[in-house]
Amino acid sequence: MTKRDQEEGQSNSKSGVAAVxxxxxxxxxxxxxxxxxSLAELARNTGLYKSTILRLLGSLEGFGYIRQMADGNYQLGPKLAELSSIFQDAFDLRDYVEPxxxxxxxxxxxxxxxxxxxGDTQLCLFRQDGRHAVRDYHIRVGTRLNLDSGASARIFRHLSNPARLPNPLPRYYAISRGEVNGExxxxSAPVFGARNELVGALQISSPIARFTDDHVEMLKSVDTEASVRLSISLGLDPRQFSSDLEALHD
Known part of the structure; x- marks a missing residue:
């Protein structure tokens, strides 16, 4: 597909005005x-003409969404940090999740x-690093992962439909070793909201070398207990949970 085809396809989008x-x-x-x-990299990564990109960059820079650096390259602008702060202020899930x-x-x-x-991905919304010198540096706030592999992906694939969840809810968990990153x-354990809807997944990660049987049992206990407490704090009736543990497998 040529760049012109890509731009014409985008201009025919039903989601809004082509320029937007x-x-x-x-x-x-x-x-x-x-x-x-750089401009060349943006053209390659978007499939848009450089002339189109330059025209839009001017508008985006004027509103603070893009910043041109001294060397001529581009980065995201400060307006996005402001919008992120507004989003976080309105999204009070932070007050429950971070503790x-x-x-x-x-x-x-x-x-x-x-x-x-x-959608068809998962997004890390909050993160607390561990205290070990050797730890998981591959996930941080804003990291986006697919739903094909990994413990949290299994949570989302199996538990996203409230109508298919049993009552009471088992204490679900999923384990992965080397699926997303080989090391x-x-x-991961699910967090539910007041209407039994899946809100998110609470995932503990570490190097495989520390994932011994005893360590996994401890992590399983802590993670499932934390996910239940968080679900209850978000409004789920504690009577909705059973004491049974249930592993999710593909």
Whole structure:
């Protein structure tokens, strides 16, 4: 497909005005791996003409969404940090999740993440690093993962439909070893909301070398207990939970 075909396809998008779609395409091209990009890189990563990108970059820069650096390259602008702050202020889940994460780290010394499903991906919304010198550096706030593999992916694949959940709920958990990263292992447990809906996954991750049987049993206990407490704090009736543990497998 040529760049012209791609641009015409985007201009026919039903989701909004073509220029807006293209502007969001440019913003979406910036990633943790490529936080700073040249015009040529943006053209390659978006499939848009350089002339189109330059025109939109001017508008985005004027509103603070893009910043041109002294060397001519581009990075995201300060307006996005402001919007992120507004989003976090309105999304009070932080007030419940962050204390739960800190408690898990205090008990296990391992890193723990809170992930949410976002379409056909999962997004790390909150994160507390562990206290070990050797720990999981591969996941942080904003990291996006697919739903094909990993402990938290299994949670989202199996438990996203409230109508299919039993009553009472078992204390679900999922374990993965080397699925997402060959050196890391993880255990994940679901967090539910007041209407039995799956809100997210509480995932503890560590190097595989520390994932011994005894350590896994301890992590399983801490993670499932933390996920139950967090679910209850979010409004789920504690009577909805049974005392039975149930592992999720593919």
């Amino acid at each position: 779609d293209r502007a969001f395409t440019i913003l979406g091209a910036f990633t943790h791996e490529q936080p700073v990009q 739960a994460l800190k408690d898990v780290v205090n008990q296990t010394h391992e890193g723990v993440s809170f992930l949410v499903r976002d 890391m292992a993880a255990i």
